Amino acid sequence: MLSYLIRRLLQAVLVMLIVSVVVFVILHALPGGLVRAQLGPRASTYSVHQLERTEGLLKPLPVQFGIWLLHLVEGNFGFSYKLNQPVAGLLAHYLPRTLLLVGISSALTVAIGVPMGLWQGYRRNRPDDHALSASMLILYAMPDFLLGVILIILLNLDLPVLPSTATAFGTSLPTDVSVLVLPIAALTLGNVSYYSRYMRASVIDNMLEDYVRTALAKGNSPRRVLVRHVLRNSLSSTITNLGLTLPYVFSGALIIEELFNFPGIGLLFWNASQDRDYPVLLGVVLVVTASVVVGSLLADLGYAIMDPRVRVG
Protein backbone atom coordinates (compact mmCIF):
# COMPACT_ATOMS: atom_id res chain seq x y z
CA MET A 1 0.00 0.00 0.00
CA LEU A 2 2.67 2.48 1.07
CA SER A 3 4.98 1.70 -1.84
CA TYR A 4 2.02 1.97 -4.17
CA LEU A 5 1.18 5.41 -2.83
CA ILE A 6 4.77 6.58 -3.06
CA ARG A 7 4.96 5.39 -6.64
CA ARG A 8 1.75 7.22 -7.50
CA LEU A 9 2.97 10.37 -5.78
CA LEU A 10 6.25 10.31 -7.70
CA GLN A 11 4.30 9.89 -10.91
CA ALA A 12 2.14 12.90 -10.05
CA VAL A 13 5.26 14.96 -9.46
CA LEU A 14 6.64 13.76 -12.79
CA VAL A 15 3.50 14.89 -14.62
CA MET A 16 3.63 18.32 -13.01
CA LEU A 17 7.32 18.63 -13.84
CA ILE A 18 6.79 17.70 -17.50
CA VAL A 19 3.93 20.15 -17.82
CA SER A 20 5.80 22.97 -16.15
CA VAL A 21 8.83 22.43 -18.37
CA VAL A 22 6.58 22.48 -21.46
CA VAL A 23 4.83 25.61 -20.21
CA PHE A 24 8.17 27.27 -19.47
CA VAL A 25 9.49 26.43 -22.92
CA ILE A 26 6.35 27.84 -24.56
CA LEU A 27 6.69 30.97 -22.45
CA HIS A 28 10.19 31.50 -23.79
CA ALA A 29 9.56 30.40 -27.35
CA LEU A 30 6.93 33.08 -27.89
CA PRO A 31 7.40 34.97 -31.13
CA GLY A 32 9.33 38.12 -30.18
CA GLY A 33 9.73 36.94 -26.63
CA LEU A 34 7.61 37.28 -23.53
CA VAL A 35 8.16 41.02 -23.20
CA ARG A 36 7.10 41.77 -26.78
CA ALA A 37 4.00 39.70 -26.18
CA GLN A 38 3.19 41.89 -23.19
CA LEU A 39 4.20 45.33 -24.45
CA GLY A 40 3.06 44.87 -28.02
CA PRO A 41 4.95 45.23 -31.29
CA ARG A 42 5.30 49.03 -31.03
CA ALA A 43 7.20 49.13 -27.76
CA SER A 44 10.60 50.82 -27.92
CA THR A 45 13.78 48.82 -27.61
CA TYR A 46 14.53 50.73 -24.43
CA SER A 47 11.34 49.75 -22.61
CA VAL A 48 11.66 46.18 -23.85
CA HIS A 49 15.17 46.02 -22.48
CA GLN A 50 14.15 47.56 -19.18
CA LEU A 51 11.26 45.15 -18.62
CA GLU A 52 13.51 42.27 -19.58
CA ARG A 53 15.91 43.33 -16.86
CA THR A 54 13.33 43.87 -14.13
CA GLU A 55 11.63 40.56 -14.99
CA GLY A 56 14.99 38.79 -14.79
CA LEU A 57 14.82 37.63 -18.41
CA LEU A 58 18.51 38.24 -19.04
CA LYS A 59 19.62 35.51 -16.64
CA PRO A 60 20.50 32.05 -17.98
CA LEU A 61 17.43 29.93 -18.76
CA PRO A 62 17.94 27.22 -16.09
CA VAL A 63 18.25 29.93 -13.45
CA GLN A 64 15.08 31.55 -14.74
CA PHE A 65 13.33 28.19 -14.61
CA GLY A 66 14.38 27.76 -10.99
CA ILE A 67 13.17 31.24 -10.04
CA TRP A 68 9.91 30.67 -11.91
CA LEU A 69 9.31 27.35 -10.13
CA LEU A 70 10.06 28.99 -6.79
CA HIS A 71 7.49 31.69 -7.53
CA LEU A 72 4.93 29.04 -8.47
CA VAL A 73 5.47 27.20 -5.21
CA GLU A 74 4.90 30.49 -3.40
CA GLY A 75 1.63 30.90 -5.31
CA ASN A 76 2.95 33.66 -7.54
CA PHE A 77 1.62 32.94 -11.03
CA GLY A 78 2.67 36.24 -12.56
CA PHE A 79 0.65 39.28 -13.54
CA SER A 80 -1.96 39.66 -16.25
CA TYR A 81 -1.29 42.94 -18.03
CA LYS A 82 -4.49 42.59 -20.03
CA LEU A 83 -6.76 42.23 -16.99
CA ASN A 84 -4.46 44.22 -14.70
CA GLN A 85 -4.65 41.63 -11.93
CA PRO A 86 -2.38 39.02 -10.42
CA VAL A 87 -3.03 35.68 -12.14
CA ALA A 88 -3.28 33.84 -8.82
CA GLY A 89 -6.36 35.87 -7.85
CA LEU A 90 -8.05 35.13 -11.18
CA LEU A 91 -7.37 31.43 -10.81
CA ALA A 92 -8.70 31.37 -7.25
CA HIS A 93 -11.88 33.09 -8.44
CA TYR A 94 -12.64 30.94 -11.48
CA LEU A 95 -11.27 27.49 -10.65
CA PRO A 96 -13.89 26.57 -7.97
CA ARG A 97 -16.69 27.16 -10.49
CA THR A 98 -15.16 24.78 -12.99
CA LEU A 99 -14.52 22.25 -10.23
CA LEU A 100 -18.22 22.48 -9.37
CA LEU A 101 -19.18 21.86 -13.01
CA VAL A 102 -16.75 18.97 -13.39
CA GLY A 103 -17.62 17.49 -9.98
CA ILE A 104 -21.39 17.44 -10.50
CA SER A 105 -21.01 16.14 -14.02
CA SER A 106 -18.66 13.32 -12.99
CA ALA A 107 -20.96 12.26 -10.15
CA LEU A 108 -23.98 12.24 -12.47
CA THR A 109 -22.07 10.37 -15.16
CA VAL A 110 -21.31 7.54 -12.75
CA ALA A 111 -24.79 7.63 -11.20
CA ILE A 112 -26.41 7.18 -14.62
CA GLY A 113 -23.81 5.22 -16.57
CA VAL A 114 -23.07 2.48 -14.04
CA PRO A 115 -26.66 1.33 -13.38
CA MET A 116 -27.41 1.57 -17.08
CA GLY A 117 -24.45 -0.62 -17.97
CA LEU A 118 -25.37 -3.06 -15.20
CA TRP A 119 -28.88 -3.33 -16.58
CA GLN A 120 -27.60 -3.76 -20.14
CA GLY A 121 -25.18 -6.47 -19.11
CA TYR A 122 -27.96 -8.25 -17.26
CA ARG A 123 -30.36 -7.96 -20.20
CA ARG A 124 -27.71 -8.47 -22.85
CA ASN A 125 -28.78 -8.87 -26.48
CA ARG A 126 -32.43 -8.29 -25.67
CA PRO A 127 -34.29 -5.47 -27.43
CA ASP A 128 -33.93 -2.96 -24.57
CA ASP A 129 -30.17 -3.62 -24.41
CA HIS A 130 -29.85 -3.10 -28.16
CA ALA A 131 -31.92 0.09 -28.02
CA LEU A 132 -29.75 1.51 -25.24
CA SER A 133 -26.53 0.44 -26.99
CA ALA A 134 -27.61 2.08 -30.21
CA SER A 135 -28.56 5.36 -28.55
CA MET A 136 -25.33 5.37 -26.56
CA LEU A 137 -23.42 4.78 -29.79
CA ILE A 138 -25.04 7.83 -31.36
CA LEU A 139 -24.31 9.95 -28.26
CA TYR A 140 -20.72 8.74 -28.42
CA ALA A 141 -20.42 9.83 -32.05
CA MET A 142 -21.43 13.41 -31.25
CA PRO A 143 -18.92 16.11 -30.40
CA ASP A 144 -19.72 17.57 -26.96
CA PHE A 145 -20.57 20.97 -28.36
CA LEU A 146 -23.04 19.48 -30.84
CA LEU A 147 -24.78 17.80 -27.92
CA GLY A 148 -24.90 21.17 -26.17
CA VAL A 149 -26.34 22.84 -29.26
CA ILE A 150 -29.04 20.20 -29.62
CA LEU A 151 -29.97 20.73 -25.97
CA ILE A 152 -30.14 24.48 -26.58
CA ILE A 153 -32.38 23.94 -29.61
CA LEU A 154 -34.70 21.59 -27.72
CA LEU A 155 -34.91 23.31 -24.35
CA ASN A 156 -34.30 26.94 -25.24
CA LEU A 157 -35.42 27.65 -28.80
CA ASP A 158 -38.22 25.11 -29.29
CA LEU A 159 -39.40 24.92 -25.70
CA PRO A 160 -38.11 27.99 -23.88
CA VAL A 161 -37.64 26.60 -20.37
CA LEU A 162 -33.92 27.02 -19.74
CA PRO A 163 -31.43 29.79 -20.50
CA SER A 164 -28.97 29.16 -23.31
CA THR A 165 -26.13 31.04 -21.65
CA ALA A 166 -24.70 30.76 -18.17
CA THR A 167 -23.39 34.32 -17.94
CA ALA A 168 -25.72 34.99 -14.99
CA PHE A 169 -23.95 32.38 -12.85
CA GLY A 170 -23.13 33.63 -9.38
CA THR A 171 -26.10 35.97 -8.88
CA SER A 172 -28.51 33.85 -6.85
CA LEU A 173 -29.03 30.18 -6.08
CA PRO A 174 -32.17 29.61 -8.24
CA THR A 175 -30.50 31.29 -11.22
CA ASP A 176 -27.36 29.24 -10.68
CA VAL A 177 -29.35 26.01 -10.74
CA SER A 178 -31.34 26.85 -13.88
CA VAL A 179 -28.22 28.14 -15.59
CA LEU A 180 -26.21 25.03 -14.81
CA VAL A 181 -28.69 22.42 -16.08
CA LEU A 182 -27.83 22.56 -19.77
CA PRO A 183 -24.02 22.79 -19.45
CA ILE A 184 -23.98 19.90 -17.00
CA ALA A 185 -26.33 17.83 -19.16
CA ALA A 186 -24.14 18.44 -22.22
CA LEU A 187 -20.98 17.54 -20.33
CA THR A 188 -22.55 14.45 -18.76
CA LEU A 189 -24.46 12.77 -21.60
CA GLY A 190 -21.46 12.14 -23.80
CA ASN A 191 -19.51 10.50 -21.01
CA VAL A 192 -22.42 8.34 -19.82
CA SER A 193 -22.04 6.31 -22.99
CA TYR A 194 -18.48 5.52 -22.01
CA TYR A 195 -19.31 4.27 -18.52
CA SER A 196 -22.34 2.26 -19.57
CA ARG A 197 -20.33 0.60 -22.33
CA TYR A 198 -17.53 -0.25 -19.95
CA MET A 199 -19.91 -1.50 -17.26
CA ARG A 200 -21.85 -3.64 -19.71
CA ALA A 201 -18.69 -5.37 -20.92
CA SER A 202 -17.50 -5.79 -17.34
CA VAL A 203 -20.78 -7.41 -16.26
CA ILE A 204 -20.76 -9.78 -19.22
CA ASP A 205 -17.16 -10.79 -18.43
CA ASN A 206 -17.90 -11.24 -14.74
CA MET A 207 -20.96 -13.38 -15.35
CA LEU A 208 -18.66 -16.08 -16.71
CA GLU A 209 -16.48 -16.07 -13.59
CA ASP A 210 -16.47 -18.89 -11.07
CA TYR A 211 -17.52 -16.73 -8.15
CA VAL A 212 -20.74 -15.82 -9.92
CA ARG A 213 -21.48 -19.45 -10.67
CA THR A 214 -20.83 -20.32 -7.04
CA ALA A 215 -23.07 -17.56 -5.79
CA LEU A 216 -25.83 -18.66 -8.16
CA ALA A 217 -25.36 -22.29 -7.17
CA LYS A 218 -25.82 -21.37 -3.55
CA GLY A 219 -29.30 -20.20 -4.44
CA ASN A 220 -28.85 -16.45 -4.70
CA SER A 221 -31.19 -14.79 -7.17
CA PRO A 222 -29.48 -13.42 -10.30
CA ARG A 223 -30.40 -9.87 -9.30
CA ARG A 224 -28.85 -10.30 -5.90
CA VAL A 225 -25.68 -11.74 -7.40
CA LEU A 226 -25.60 -8.83 -9.82
CA VAL A 227 -25.87 -6.15 -7.16
CA ARG A 228 -24.02 -7.79 -4.28
CA HIS A 229 -21.18 -9.39 -6.21
CA VAL A 230 -20.78 -8.16 -9.76
CA LEU A 231 -21.48 -4.49 -9.05
CA ARG A 232 -19.14 -4.47 -6.09
CA ASN A 233 -16.45 -6.08 -8.11
CA SER A 234 -16.82 -3.57 -10.94
CA LEU A 235 -17.01 -0.47 -8.77
CA SER A 236 -13.29 -0.36 -8.08
CA SER A 237 -12.54 -0.25 -11.80
CA THR A 238 -15.16 2.47 -12.14
CA ILE A 239 -13.19 4.55 -9.68
CA THR A 240 -10.03 4.00 -11.71
CA ASN A 241 -11.92 5.08 -14.80
CA LEU A 242 -13.03 8.21 -13.03
CA GLY A 243 -9.39 9.13 -12.54
CA LEU A 244 -8.46 8.23 -16.10
CA THR A 245 -11.30 10.22 -17.64
CA LEU A 246 -10.62 13.36 -15.63
CA PRO A 247 -8.40 15.02 -18.28
CA TYR A 248 -11.17 14.55 -20.82
CA VAL A 249 -13.80 15.94 -18.49
CA PHE A 250 -11.72 19.08 -18.00
CA SER A 251 -11.16 19.34 -21.76
CA GLY A 252 -14.91 18.92 -22.20
CA ALA A 253 -15.53 21.65 -19.62
CA LEU A 254 -13.37 24.00 -21.70
CA ILE A 255 -15.64 23.47 -24.70
CA ILE A 256 -18.89 23.56 -22.75
CA GLU A 257 -17.89 26.72 -20.89
CA GLU A 258 -17.16 28.44 -24.17
CA LEU A 259 -20.42 27.26 -25.73
CA PHE A 260 -22.58 28.32 -22.78
CA ASN A 261 -20.48 31.32 -21.70
CA PHE A 262 -20.14 29.78 -18.27
CA PRO A 263 -17.73 32.01 -16.33
CA GLY A 264 -15.30 29.30 -15.24
CA ILE A 265 -11.62 28.74 -15.78
CA GLY A 266 -12.23 27.40 -19.29
CA LEU A 267 -13.84 30.64 -20.39
CA LEU A 268 -11.09 32.63 -18.67
CA PHE A 269 -8.63 30.53 -20.63
CA TRP A 270 -10.50 30.97 -23.89
CA ASN A 271 -10.71 34.75 -23.50
CA ALA A 272 -7.03 34.90 -22.55
CA SER A 273 -6.19 32.99 -25.74
CA GLN A 274 -8.07 35.60 -27.78
CA ASP A 275 -6.11 38.39 -26.02
CA ARG A 276 -2.82 36.46 -26.07
CA ASP A 277 -2.67 36.97 -22.31
CA TYR A 278 0.15 34.48 -21.77
CA PRO A 279 0.54 34.65 -17.98
CA VAL A 280 -3.14 33.71 -17.63
CA LEU A 281 -2.93 31.00 -20.30
CA LEU A 282 0.04 29.32 -18.68
CA GLY A 283 -1.35 29.71 -15.16
CA VAL A 284 -4.58 28.01 -16.20
CA VAL A 285 -2.74 25.14 -17.88
CA LEU A 286 -0.74 24.56 -14.70
CA VAL A 287 -3.72 24.76 -12.37
CA VAL A 288 -5.92 22.53 -14.51
CA THR A 289 -3.19 19.92 -14.83
CA ALA A 290 -2.67 20.07 -11.08
CA SER A 291 -6.41 19.54 -10.54
CA VAL A 292 -6.38 16.53 -12.83
CA VAL A 293 -3.33 15.09 -11.13
CA VAL A 294 -4.78 15.56 -7.65
CA GLY A 295 -8.13 14.17 -8.83
CA SER A 296 -6.63 11.00 -10.27
CA LEU A 297 -4.47 10.64 -7.18
CA LEU A 298 -7.63 10.72 -5.06
CA ALA A 299 -9.26 8.21 -7.41
CA ASP A 300 -6.30 5.85 -7.02
CA LEU A 301 -6.42 6.30 -3.28
CA GLY A 302 -10.11 5.37 -3.33
CA TYR A 303 -9.27 2.38 -5.48
CA ALA A 304 -6.55 1.28 -3.06
CA ILE A 305 -8.98 1.53 -0.15
CA MET A 306 -11.72 -0.39 -1.95
CA ASP A 307 -9.65 -3.15 -3.47
CA PRO A 308 -8.04 -5.44 -0.91
CA ARG A 309 -5.54 -6.76 -3.45
CA VAL A 310 -3.93 -3.35 -3.72
CA ARG A 311 -4.14 -2.76 0.02
CA VAL A 312 -2.04 -5.84 0.64
CA GLY A 313 0.36 -5.52 -2.30
Added chain:
Amino acid sequence: MLRPGTGIGPEPLLAPVEDVQPRRSRGALSAARQHKLAVAGLAAVVALTLFSFVGPLLYHTNETATNLLLANRAPSAAHPLGTSPEGRDELGQLMVGGQSTLEVGFAVAILSTAFGMIWGAVAGYVGGIVDAALMRVVDALLAIPFLFFVVLLASITTPTLLIIVLAITAASWQSAARLVRGEVLSLRTRDYVEVSRQFGAGHVQVIFRHLLPNVIGTVVVTATLSMADAILTYAAVAFLGLSVPPPATSWGDLLTTGIDNLFDGYWWQLWPPAIAIVLIVLAVNVLGDGLHDMVEHRLDRR
Protein backbone atom coordinates in the same frame (compact mmCIF):
# COMPACT_ATOMS: atom_id res chain seq x y z
CA MET B 1 -9.41 13.12 -27.88
CA LEU B 2 -12.42 13.99 -25.87
CA ARG B 3 -13.45 10.56 -24.98
CA PRO B 4 -11.36 8.47 -22.69
CA GLY B 5 -9.19 5.67 -23.84
CA THR B 6 -8.73 3.38 -20.92
CA GLY B 7 -5.61 2.03 -22.47
CA ILE B 8 -6.93 -1.35 -21.50
CA GLY B 9 -8.05 -2.01 -24.98
CA PRO B 10 -10.67 -0.93 -27.45
CA GLU B 11 -13.84 -2.09 -25.78
CA PRO B 12 -16.37 -3.14 -28.33
CA LEU B 13 -19.12 -0.58 -28.65
CA LEU B 14 -21.64 -3.12 -29.76
CA ALA B 15 -22.60 -6.41 -28.24
CA PRO B 16 -19.58 -8.66 -28.09
CA VAL B 17 -20.29 -12.00 -29.63
CA GLU B 18 -20.44 -14.31 -26.65
CA ASP B 19 -21.50 -17.68 -27.92
CA VAL B 20 -18.81 -18.53 -30.36
CA GLN B 21 -20.36 -20.78 -32.92
CA PRO B 22 -18.11 -23.14 -34.78
CA ARG B 23 -17.71 -21.66 -38.19
CA ARG B 24 -16.60 -23.84 -41.05
CA SER B 25 -16.02 -21.40 -43.85
CA ARG B 26 -13.27 -18.88 -43.44
CA GLY B 27 -13.85 -16.94 -46.64
CA ALA B 28 -13.93 -13.19 -46.48
CA LEU B 29 -17.40 -13.15 -47.96
CA SER B 30 -18.98 -15.29 -45.28
CA ALA B 31 -17.20 -13.27 -42.61
CA ALA B 32 -18.64 -10.17 -44.21
CA ARG B 33 -22.10 -11.66 -44.15
CA GLN B 34 -21.78 -12.25 -40.44
CA HIS B 35 -20.88 -8.65 -39.79
CA LYS B 36 -23.55 -6.76 -41.65
CA LEU B 37 -23.08 -3.70 -39.45
CA ALA B 38 -19.34 -3.60 -40.06
CA VAL B 39 -19.90 -3.85 -43.80
CA ALA B 40 -22.46 -1.03 -43.60
CA GLY B 41 -19.87 1.00 -41.69
CA LEU B 42 -17.23 0.33 -44.32
CA ALA B 43 -19.70 1.26 -47.07
CA ALA B 44 -20.49 4.54 -45.31
CA VAL B 45 -16.78 5.37 -44.93
CA VAL B 46 -16.20 4.67 -48.63
CA ALA B 47 -19.30 6.67 -49.61
CA LEU B 48 -18.26 9.70 -47.56
CA THR B 49 -14.72 9.50 -48.92
CA LEU B 50 -16.02 9.40 -52.49
CA PHE B 51 -18.41 12.26 -51.70
CA SER B 52 -15.56 14.42 -50.43
CA PHE B 53 -12.86 13.62 -52.97
CA VAL B 54 -14.74 12.66 -56.15
CA GLY B 55 -17.81 14.83 -55.50
CA PRO B 56 -16.10 18.12 -56.47
CA LEU B 57 -15.20 16.63 -59.87
CA LEU B 58 -18.88 16.12 -60.65
CA TYR B 59 -20.44 19.02 -58.78
CA HIS B 60 -18.65 22.20 -59.84
CA THR B 61 -18.80 25.19 -57.50
CA ASN B 62 -16.47 28.01 -56.64
CA GLU B 63 -15.36 27.35 -53.08
CA THR B 64 -12.69 30.06 -52.90
CA ALA B 65 -14.48 33.24 -54.00
CA THR B 66 -16.54 35.23 -51.51
CA ASN B 67 -19.89 36.58 -52.71
CA LEU B 68 -21.71 38.52 -50.00
CA LEU B 69 -24.72 39.09 -52.28
CA LEU B 70 -25.37 35.35 -51.97
CA ALA B 71 -24.66 35.09 -48.23
CA ASN B 72 -26.81 32.86 -46.00
CA ARG B 73 -29.31 31.87 -48.71
CA ALA B 74 -31.75 29.10 -47.89
CA PRO B 75 -31.62 25.91 -49.98
CA SER B 76 -32.83 26.34 -53.55
CA ALA B 77 -32.45 24.68 -56.93
CA ALA B 78 -29.18 26.53 -57.56
CA HIS B 79 -27.83 25.72 -54.08
CA PRO B 80 -29.34 22.44 -52.82
CA LEU B 81 -27.99 23.02 -49.29
CA GLY B 82 -28.10 26.82 -49.32
CA THR B 83 -25.08 29.08 -48.94
CA SER B 84 -22.55 29.95 -46.24
CA PRO B 85 -22.03 33.39 -44.62
CA GLU B 86 -19.42 34.01 -47.32
CA GLY B 87 -21.90 33.15 -50.05
CA ARG B 88 -20.27 29.83 -50.90
CA ASP B 89 -22.34 26.81 -51.85
CA GLU B 90 -22.86 24.68 -48.75
CA LEU B 91 -22.90 21.34 -50.57
CA GLY B 92 -19.55 22.21 -52.14
CA GLN B 93 -18.27 23.39 -48.74
CA LEU B 94 -19.29 20.05 -47.27
CA MET B 95 -17.20 18.25 -49.88
CA VAL B 96 -14.14 20.44 -49.35
CA GLY B 97 -14.54 20.22 -45.57
CA GLY B 98 -14.81 16.46 -45.80
CA GLN B 99 -11.42 16.31 -47.49
CA SER B 100 -9.49 17.87 -44.62
CA THR B 101 -11.60 16.03 -42.02
CA LEU B 102 -10.93 12.63 -43.57
CA GLU B 103 -7.28 13.47 -44.21
CA VAL B 104 -6.79 14.31 -40.55
CA GLY B 105 -8.69 11.17 -39.54
CA PHE B 106 -6.62 8.84 -41.71
CA ALA B 107 -3.32 10.55 -40.98
CA VAL B 108 -3.76 10.56 -37.21
CA ALA B 109 -4.96 6.96 -37.23
CA ILE B 110 -1.86 5.82 -39.13
CA LEU B 111 0.70 8.03 -37.37
CA SER B 112 -0.53 7.54 -33.81
CA THR B 113 -0.93 3.80 -34.21
CA ALA B 114 2.48 3.38 -35.82
CA PHE B 115 4.22 5.48 -33.19
CA GLY B 116 2.31 3.85 -30.34
CA MET B 117 3.03 0.40 -31.74
CA ILE B 118 6.77 1.00 -31.86
CA TRP B 119 6.79 2.58 -28.38
CA GLY B 120 4.74 -0.24 -26.87
CA ALA B 121 6.62 -3.01 -28.70
CA VAL B 122 9.98 -1.72 -27.48
CA ALA B 123 8.68 -1.41 -23.93
CA GLY B 124 7.13 -4.85 -23.92
CA TYR B 125 9.99 -6.62 -25.68
CA VAL B 126 12.92 -5.07 -23.83
CA GLY B 127 11.13 -5.05 -20.49
CA GLY B 128 12.73 -4.12 -17.19
CA ILE B 129 13.69 -0.56 -16.48
CA VAL B 130 13.20 0.54 -20.12
CA ASP B 131 9.64 -0.73 -19.97
CA ALA B 132 8.99 1.07 -16.69
CA ALA B 133 10.44 4.34 -17.96
CA LEU B 134 8.59 4.26 -21.28
CA MET B 135 5.26 3.42 -19.69
CA ARG B 136 5.57 6.08 -16.98
CA VAL B 137 5.95 8.62 -19.78
CA VAL B 138 2.74 7.28 -21.33
CA ASP B 139 0.93 7.52 -17.97
CA ALA B 140 2.17 11.06 -17.47
CA LEU B 141 1.02 12.16 -20.93
CA LEU B 142 -2.40 10.58 -20.41
CA ALA B 143 -2.93 12.81 -17.37
CA ILE B 144 -2.61 16.03 -19.37
CA PRO B 145 -5.80 17.83 -20.41
CA PHE B 146 -4.86 18.05 -24.05
CA LEU B 147 -7.38 20.60 -25.34
CA PHE B 148 -5.89 23.33 -23.17
CA PHE B 149 -2.60 22.86 -24.98
CA VAL B 150 -4.41 23.03 -28.29
CA VAL B 151 -5.81 26.46 -27.45
CA LEU B 152 -2.34 27.50 -26.35
CA LEU B 153 -0.96 26.27 -29.66
CA ALA B 154 -3.67 28.15 -31.56
CA SER B 155 -2.72 31.40 -29.84
CA ILE B 156 0.95 30.99 -30.75
CA THR B 157 0.97 29.63 -34.29
CA THR B 158 -1.02 29.86 -37.49
CA PRO B 159 -2.08 26.28 -37.80
CA THR B 160 -1.52 24.19 -40.90
CA LEU B 161 -3.07 20.80 -41.50
CA LEU B 162 0.28 19.23 -40.59
CA ILE B 163 0.43 21.00 -37.21
CA ILE B 164 -3.13 19.90 -36.45
CA VAL B 165 -2.33 16.30 -37.39
CA LEU B 166 0.81 16.31 -35.24
CA ALA B 167 -1.00 17.91 -32.30
CA ILE B 168 -3.82 15.35 -32.33
CA THR B 169 -1.32 12.53 -32.84
CA ALA B 170 0.67 13.72 -29.84
CA ALA B 171 -2.46 13.28 -27.75
CA SER B 172 -3.66 9.96 -29.10
CA TRP B 173 -0.77 7.50 -29.54
CA GLN B 174 -0.67 6.46 -25.88
CA SER B 175 -3.51 3.94 -25.87
CA ALA B 176 -2.00 2.10 -28.84
CA ALA B 177 1.30 1.96 -26.96
CA ARG B 178 -0.34 0.44 -23.87
CA LEU B 179 -2.26 -2.08 -25.90
CA VAL B 180 0.67 -3.28 -27.99
CA ARG B 181 2.92 -3.43 -24.93
CA GLY B 182 0.40 -5.70 -23.19
CA GLU B 183 0.17 -8.01 -26.20
CA VAL B 184 3.92 -8.18 -26.74
CA LEU B 185 4.47 -8.84 -23.05
CA SER B 186 2.23 -11.90 -23.17
CA LEU B 187 3.45 -13.09 -26.57
CA ARG B 188 7.10 -12.85 -25.59
CA THR B 189 6.81 -15.69 -23.11
CA ARG B 190 4.87 -18.02 -25.41
CA ASP B 191 6.49 -21.38 -26.06
CA TYR B 192 6.94 -20.93 -29.78
CA VAL B 193 8.81 -17.68 -29.25
CA GLU B 194 11.02 -19.35 -26.65
CA VAL B 195 11.67 -22.24 -29.03
CA SER B 196 12.62 -20.03 -31.93
CA ARG B 197 14.95 -18.12 -29.59
CA GLN B 198 16.53 -21.43 -28.59
CA PHE B 199 17.05 -22.24 -32.24
CA GLY B 200 19.09 -19.11 -32.58
CA ALA B 201 16.61 -16.59 -33.97
CA GLY B 202 17.72 -13.00 -33.46
CA HIS B 203 15.62 -10.22 -31.99
CA VAL B 204 14.79 -8.85 -35.43
CA GLN B 205 13.56 -12.23 -36.61
CA VAL B 206 11.46 -12.78 -33.50
CA ILE B 207 9.91 -9.35 -33.76
CA PHE B 208 9.08 -9.57 -37.44
CA ARG B 209 8.25 -13.28 -37.67
CA HIS B 210 6.36 -13.86 -34.46
CA LEU B 211 5.39 -10.72 -32.62
CA LEU B 212 4.22 -8.26 -35.27
CA PRO B 213 2.04 -10.72 -37.23
CA ASN B 214 0.22 -11.55 -34.01
CA VAL B 215 -0.20 -7.95 -32.95
CA ILE B 216 -1.37 -6.71 -36.33
CA GLY B 217 -5.05 -7.55 -35.75
CA THR B 218 -5.21 -5.51 -32.56
CA VAL B 219 -3.31 -2.73 -34.27
CA VAL B 220 -5.79 -2.51 -37.13
CA VAL B 221 -8.69 -2.31 -34.69
CA THR B 222 -6.93 0.38 -32.66
CA ALA B 223 -6.17 2.38 -35.79
CA THR B 224 -9.81 2.24 -36.86
CA LEU B 225 -11.16 3.36 -33.50
CA SER B 226 -8.52 6.06 -33.19
CA MET B 227 -9.65 7.48 -36.53
CA ALA B 228 -13.10 8.04 -35.06
CA ASP B 229 -11.60 9.76 -32.02
CA ALA B 230 -9.32 11.86 -34.22
CA ILE B 231 -12.28 13.15 -36.24
CA LEU B 232 -14.14 14.07 -33.04
CA THR B 233 -11.04 15.77 -31.68
CA TYR B 234 -10.52 17.67 -34.93
CA ALA B 235 -14.09 18.97 -34.68
CA ALA B 236 -13.52 20.07 -31.06
CA VAL B 237 -10.22 21.65 -32.00
CA ALA B 238 -11.89 23.59 -34.80
CA PHE B 239 -14.57 24.76 -32.37
CA LEU B 240 -11.81 26.07 -30.11
CA GLY B 241 -10.25 28.04 -32.93
CA LEU B 242 -7.39 25.83 -34.11
CA SER B 243 -8.40 25.41 -37.72
CA VAL B 244 -6.94 25.65 -41.17
CA PRO B 245 -7.09 29.20 -42.56
CA PRO B 246 -9.92 29.93 -45.07
CA PRO B 247 -10.87 29.18 -47.78
CA ALA B 248 -9.86 25.72 -46.54
CA THR B 249 -12.43 24.32 -44.15
CA SER B 250 -13.48 21.18 -42.30
CA TRP B 251 -16.73 19.66 -41.05
CA GLY B 252 -15.88 20.95 -37.59
CA ASP B 253 -15.37 24.49 -38.94
CA LEU B 254 -18.65 24.34 -40.86
CA LEU B 255 -20.43 23.09 -37.75
CA THR B 256 -18.91 25.93 -35.72
CA THR B 257 -20.20 28.44 -38.28
CA GLY B 258 -23.62 26.82 -38.05
CA ILE B 259 -23.54 27.18 -34.27
CA ASP B 260 -22.49 30.83 -34.52
CA ASN B 261 -25.55 31.46 -36.70
CA LEU B 262 -27.83 29.26 -34.60
CA PHE B 263 -30.09 32.09 -33.45
CA ASP B 264 -30.53 33.36 -37.02
CA GLY B 265 -32.25 30.13 -37.97
CA TYR B 266 -29.83 29.13 -40.74
CA TRP B 267 -30.44 25.42 -40.16
CA TRP B 268 -28.80 24.44 -43.47
CA GLN B 269 -25.46 25.60 -42.08
CA LEU B 270 -25.83 23.51 -38.93
CA TRP B 271 -27.32 20.13 -39.72
CA PRO B 272 -25.40 18.94 -42.82
CA PRO B 273 -21.95 19.12 -41.15
CA ALA B 274 -23.43 17.81 -37.89
CA ILE B 275 -24.89 14.78 -39.65
CA ALA B 276 -21.68 14.27 -41.63
CA ILE B 277 -19.57 14.16 -38.45
CA VAL B 278 -21.92 11.84 -36.57
CA LEU B 279 -22.21 9.60 -39.62
CA ILE B 280 -18.47 9.19 -40.19
CA VAL B 281 -17.73 8.62 -36.49
CA LEU B 282 -20.55 6.08 -36.21
CA ALA B 283 -19.43 4.31 -39.38
CA VAL B 284 -15.81 4.08 -38.32
CA ASN B 285 -16.74 2.87 -34.83
CA VAL B 286 -19.08 0.19 -36.15
CA LEU B 287 -16.38 -0.91 -38.58
CA GLY B 288 -13.84 -1.05 -35.75
CA ASP B 289 -16.17 -3.16 -33.62
CA GLY B 290 -16.71 -5.58 -36.48
CA LEU B 291 -12.95 -5.88 -37.00
CA HIS B 292 -12.54 -6.39 -33.26
CA ASP B 293 -14.95 -9.33 -33.36
CA MET B 294 -13.17 -10.84 -36.36
CA VAL B 295 -9.80 -10.56 -34.62
CA GLU B 296 -11.18 -12.14 -31.46
CA HIS B 297 -12.60 -15.03 -33.49
CA ARG B 298 -9.27 -15.53 -35.17
CA LEU B 299 -7.61 -15.70 -31.78
CA ASP B 300 -10.25 -18.13 -30.51
CA ARG B 301 -9.64 -20.49 -33.38
CA ARG B 302 -5.94 -20.76 -32.72
